[in-house]
Amino acid sequence: xxxxxxxxxxxxxxxxxxxxxxxxxxxxxxxxxxxxxxxxxxxxxxxxxxxxxxxxxxxxxxxxxxxxxxxxxxxxxxxxxxxxxxxxxxxxxxxxxxxxxxxxxxxxxxxxxxxxxxxxxxxxxxxxxxxxxxxxxxxxxxxxxxxxxxxxxxxxxxxxxxxxxxxxxxxxxxxxxxxxxxxxxxxxxxxxxxxxxxxxxxxxxxxxxxxxxxxxxxxxxxxxxxxxxxxxxxxxxxxxxxxxxxxxxxxxxxxxxxxxxxxxxxxxxxxxxxxxxxxxxxxxxxxxxxxxxxxxxxxxxxxxxxxxxxxxxxxx
Amino acid sequence: xxxxxxxxxxxxxxxxxxxxxxxxxxxxxxxxxxxxxxxxxxxxxxxxxxxxxxxxxxxxxxxxxxxxxxxxxxxxxxxxxxxxxxxxxxxxxxxxxxxxxxxxxxxxxxxxxxxxxxxxxxxxxxxxxxxxxxxxxxxxxxxxxxxxxxxxxxxxxxxxxxxxxxxxxxxxxxxxxxxxxxxxxxxxxxxxxxxxxxxxxxxxxxxxxxxxxxxxxxxxxxxxxxxxxxxxxxxxxxxxxxxxxxxxxxxxxxxxxxxxxxxxxxxxxxxxxxxxxxxxxxxxxxxxxxxxxxxxxxxxxxxxxxxxxxxxxxxx
Numbered sequence: 171x172x173x174x175x176x177x178x179x180x181x182x183x184x185x186x187x188x189x190x191x192x193x194x195x196x197x198x199x200x201x202x203x204x205x206x207x208x209x210x211x212x213x214x215x216x217x218x219x220x221x222x223x224x225x226x227x228x229x230x231x232x233x234x235x236x237x238x239x240x241x242x243x244x245x246x247x248x249x250x251x252x253x254x255x256x257x258x259x260x261x262x263x264x265x266x267x268x269x270x271x272x273x274x275x276x277x278x279x280x281x282x283x284x285x286x287x288x289x290x291x292x293x294x295x296x297x298x299x300x301x302x303x304x305x306x307x308x309x310x311x312x313x314x315x316x317x318x319x320x321x322x323x324x325x326x327x328x329x330x331x332x333x334x335x336x337x338x339x340x341x342x343x344x345x346x347x348x349x350x351x352x353x354x355x356x357x358x359x360x361x362x363x364x365x366x367x368x369x370x371x372x373x374x375x376x377x378x379x380x381x382x383x384x385x386x387x388x389x390x391x392x393x394x395x396x397x398x399x400x401x402x403x404x405x406x407x408x409x410x411x412x413x414x415x416x417x418x419x420x421x422x423x424x425x426x427x428x429x430x431x432x433x434x435x436x437x438x439x440x441x442x443x444x445x446x447x448x449x450x451x452x453x454x455x456x457x458x459x460x461x462x463x464x465x466x467x468x469x470x471x472x473x474x475x476x477x478x479x480x481x482x483x484x485x486x
Numbered sequence: 487x488x489x490x491x492x493x494x495x496x497x498x499x500x501x502x503x504x505x506x507x508x509x510x511x512x513x514x515x516x517x518x519x520x521x522x523x524x525x526x527x528x529x530x531x532x533x534x535x536x537x538x539x540x541x542x543x544x545x546x547x548x549x550x551x552x553x554x555x556x557x558x559x560x561x562x563x564x565x566x567x568x569x570x571x572x573x574x575x576x577x578x579x580x581x582x583x584x585x586x587x588x589x590x591x592x593x594x595x596x597x598x599x600x601x602x603x604x605x606x607x608x609x610x611x612x613x614x615x616x617x618x619x620x621x622x623x624x625x626x627x628x629x630x631x632x633x634x635x636x637x638x639x640x641x642x643x644x645x646x647x648x649x650x651x652x653x654x655x656x657x658x659x660x661x662x663x664x665x666x667x668x669x670x671x672x673x674x675x676x677x678x679x680x681x682x683x684x685x686x687x688x689x690x691x692x693x694x695x696x697x698x699x700x701x702x703x704x705x706x707x708x709x710x711x712x713x714x715x716x717x718x719x720x721x722x723x724x725x726x727x728x729x730x731x732x733x734x735x736x737x738x739x740x741x742x743x744x745x746x747x748x749x750x751x752x753x754x755x756x757x758x759x760x761x762x763x764x765x766x767x768x769x770x771x772x773x774x775x776x777x778x779x780x781x782x783x784x785x786x787x788x789x790x791x792x793x794x795x796x797x798x799x800x801x802x
Binding site for chain 1: 513520531536559563572574611612614616618623630
């Protein structure tokens with residue numbers, strides 16, 4: 171009795187990714203002995219071809235992006251990543267080389283971020299490739315950073331540079347040139363800020379995945395505060411600056427940044443800078459929170475409002 | 487600044503499903519404090535319209551099936567279900583009533599099985615509805631039942647009746663009549679055997695989702711044994727018996743049973759019967775394991791081989 175294709179796919183491509191508790195992906199469920207005295211942090215994201223990535227994106231980058239968007243959520247909570255489960259639905263004619271590339275990308279990032287595959291499912295689909303990943307991390311009890319908890323007077327801080335992902339998508343769609351390839355790379359391969367220590371530093375935080383203005387709005391609503399965002403303080407990469415001022419709205423509202431957005435009390439600014447330096451990432455203050463209705467006020471350096479019509483990326 | 491449709495969908499339909507640690511689905515990640523002294527058991531399954539359910543199936547039954555196929559995996563390991571994360575990718579024109587029905591089905595089964603929603607993601611897709619669910623359960627350390635571990639001389643046991651799901655699919659496709667609606671209901675709504683105590687009773691086990699013969703083959707390979715399956719001992723429902731002997735191969739090899747398949751030492755037969763009685767389900771011995779190459783021998787009551795050409799359902 172031969173085994174169906176599904177099982178040989180798993181054996182060839184996914185079994186090498188399996189870690190402790192995964193039982194070599196030979197069972198129906200995985201085992202996880204939680205790290206003693208730690209609280210688990212869990213999040214799940216789906217990615218669909220044609221929505222979250224382009225169908226002809228290299229498969230290793232698709233695998234790495236799937237893992238990294240979830241790692242980014244953990245990073246923004248201050249959690250240490252542990253392991254993940256994944257479901258992969260692909261058209262029947264998906265070539266073996268696609269799975270090989272996809273798994274190779276995952277293997278590379280598993281080594282980078284110290285995570286392993288715990289379990290999952292592979293199925294066919296009559297539609298586009300549909301991926302889902304659930305990641306598990308851990309924190310010391312009651313130290314996870316939330317969207318709520320920002321205080322009036324806290325600074326608004328971001329890691330890295332903002333807007334590269336959205337500009338990279340514009341490059342992929344032929345709407346912008348990108349001589350160095352930097353922007354396209356930023357779109358295809360997020361740099362989750364894993365290891366950034368947040369406990370005792372940030373009063374609130376999240377990752378920027380749906381656009382800085384929209385995501386900042388989430389912190390405003392959850393924390394009951396107004397955010398003053400200084401558009402000209404938002405850190406842009408050299409490639410984004412080269413694109414020119416017409417693209418600034420795209421940078422502020424586009425998605426796919428996967429940087430960390432934080433509310434940090436002034437007294438903790440030094441600690442934030444030290445924590446960021448330890449993982450080799452820049453942090454920049456882009457505004458502050460104050461009492462008021464839960465909304466985001468975007469201003470130019472002159473103090474004038476910066477009018478934005480599109481609030482951010484919605485998946486609907 | 488209005489919120490995108492995605493967020494109101496989550497608020498209306500999924501927030502009421504959120505349990506402890508889900509932070510009202512208002513954050514990027516959920517928190518889970520593992521039950522002290524317990525080992526976690528995790529599994530994930532994907533379901534795609536047109537592959538795992540029919541696009542016009544009632545949405546409440548789709549939600550319940552998604553949850554139940556995962557509960558079935560936990561049940562077959564002897565795990566107590568705790569909570570789940572879910573990703574939901576739907577076409578842009580999916581009506582609100584679909585989400586309402588889907589969530590109502592989940593709410594009903596959350597109450598039945600004592601689980602709550604921990605987190606997830608909603609996205610659009612240009613393809614069919616694609617769902618993925620990761621469920622978390624727990625067991626006393628090192629008591630989970632695996633596919634490996636069956637011993638020569640163990641009886642092969644199944645819960646409930648076998649083949650109803652596959653026949654129900656034949657009904658849905660117009661290939662078989664079903665005057666009572668029993669078979670279609672069994673296809674659409676699995677009955678996971680949650681609460682069946684297996685620790686100290688079964689030496690190996692799994693749920694029957696891809697067909698009895700194929701899934702029994704997994705236990706044979708994992709345990710290094712031959713299985714003798716007595717085709718005429720396999721418990722069939724009254725509706726399946728009415729379908730007639732031409733459908734027996736379908737019953738033995740079709741998928742969607744979601745019963746539990748176990749290897750049980752003869753000395754533990756009584757304990758198995760008592761455990762099954764406590765959750766009100768029948769258990770039936772359908773064969774035994776013996777030393778030999780890892781394969782499934784299917785025999786008639788006469789001892790003659792029962793020839794099966796199709797080993798089971800592959801998703802590829």
